[in-house]
Amino acid sequence: MERTFVLVKPDGVQRGLIGEVIARLEKRGLKLTAAKFLAVSNDLAEKHYAVHKGKDFYPGLIRYITSAPVMAMVWEGTNAVAVVRQTMGATRPWEAAPGSIRHDFALEVGRNLTHASDSVENAQAEIALWFSPTELVEWQRCSDDWIFGKN
Numbered sequence: 001m002e003r004t005f006v007l008v009k010p011d012g013v014q015r016g017l018i019g020e021v022i023a024r025l026e027k028r029g030l031k032l033t034a035a036k037f038l039a040v041s042n043d044l045a046e047k048h049y050a051v052h053k054g055k056d057f058y059p060g061l062i063r064y065i066t067s068a069p070v071m072a073m074v075w076e077g078t079n080a081v082a083v084v085r086q087t088m089g090a091t092r093p094w095e096a097a098p099g100s101i102r103h104d105f106a107l108e109v110g111r112n113l114t115h116a117s118d119s120v121e122n123a124q125a126e127i128a129l130w131f132s133p134t135e136l137v138e139w140q141r142c143s144d145d146w147i148f149g150k151n
């Protein structure tokens with residue numbers, strides 16, 4: 001089953017939106033595999049956003065992601081990477097589809113509430129960066145066949 005990495009970023013935590021994000025992912029049918037609430041070190045922030053190093057928004061992005069705690073999670077499900085990106089909405093909230101989290105709760109690209117991996121390959125790398133293998137929980141959900149089942 002495909003897995004993806006999700007963060008509720010500092011603005012989402014400060015605004016009391018952890019539950020809202022989790023509720024939307026759960027209701028969509030995705031299954032929680034790992035979660036932890038943590039303060040992000042500069043080292044972790046720089047590794048996570050290494051691809052953006054050198055861009056004009058990079059220093060502000062590092063300040064933002066280390067400014068307050070985050071909720072880090074792994075979610076799994078059919079096409080989890082694409083489905084979670086769709087649930088989050090476009091990076092720039094003014095371009096996010098109606099009904100997406102960034103559309104419904106955000107205005108600024110620099111305060112866009114969440115992070116979600118943008119490819120299966122990046123999801124694997126981000127999960128390995130943020131979680132140790134023992135923190136990933138394999139479990140049977142009683143609704144699995146009602147959500148993941150095929151005819």
Ligand code: UDP
Nearest residue numbers: 057061090091109110111112114115116118
């Ligand atoms: N970002 C920003 N200004 C920009 C572009 C991006 O502050 O002009 C921030 C924003 O928080 C975004 C993050 O950098 O979520 C990472 O950018 P990316 O393009 O990877 O978007 P995402 O994958 O988070 O949608």
